[in-house]
Amino acid sequence: MTLESWASSRATRTSMRGNRRTDTKPEIALRSKLHAVGLRFRKDYRLDLGDVRVRPDVVFTRAKVVVFVDGCFWHCCPIHGTQPTRNSGYWAPKLARNVERDREQDIVLAAHGWRVIRVWEHEPVDDAVQRVVRAAGGAGAAFARADDDEGHGGERR
Numbered sequence: 422m423t424l425e426s427w428a429s430s431r432a433t434r435t436s437m438r439g440n441r442r443t444d445t446k447p448e449i450a451l452r453s454k455l456h457a458v459g460l461r462f463r464k465d466y467r468l469d470l471g472d473v474r475v476r477p478d479v480v481f482t483r484a485k486v487v488v489f490v491d492g493c494f495w496h497c498c499p500i501h502g503t504q505p506t507r508n509s510g511y512w513a514p515k516l517a518r519n520v521e522r523d524r525e526q527d528i529v530l531a532a533h534g535w536r537v538i539r540v541w542e543h544e545p546v547d548d549a550v551q552r553v554v555r556a557a558g559g560a561g562a563a564f565a566r567a568d569d570d571e572g573h574g575g576e577r578r
Contacts, residue, residue, distance in 0.1 A: 447542040448478050448490045454550045455479065460557060473529045481557040486536045488553055495519055498541055 452464060466480040468487070477487035493501035497520050505512040527537045536556055540549040 445490065445492070445542070447540075450546045451488070451490055451540065451549055452479060454546050455553060458550060458554060460554065462557075468530075468535075470529050470533045473526070475526050475530060479553070484557045485534050486538065486553070486557040487530060488538045488540060489523070490540050490542060491523070492542050496523060498543070501543055
């Protein structure tokens, strides 16, 4: 391991390099269920919104609905998110920036007329599918109205 490495150990570096940016197990499970109920979407589709580029995990272009499947560690889940004790000088700002970027993206997306749904990786897939179906329509569901939101900015449970 080189001295410039951000990892606290060789094992940590190997583990972190193995983390996927896309096609995580929770994403695949959600996409599979969404497809099974008849919804069609784009995955990992880049949206250029002025100066901001956003890559939601699932995008319904006609309905203008985006879905992010957020990992508990990477996005500081209030239930399961943990702050690393090793190399905390690196991790604390990195994780805080992830959360800050999430909020910024939610605001920009909403300003451009997109509805944002954020799903925690621990959320039951069927619950997440119900929220997405209400928002994006499909499988006999009507499009969700704005007053159907259960939160502000990115809808999250």
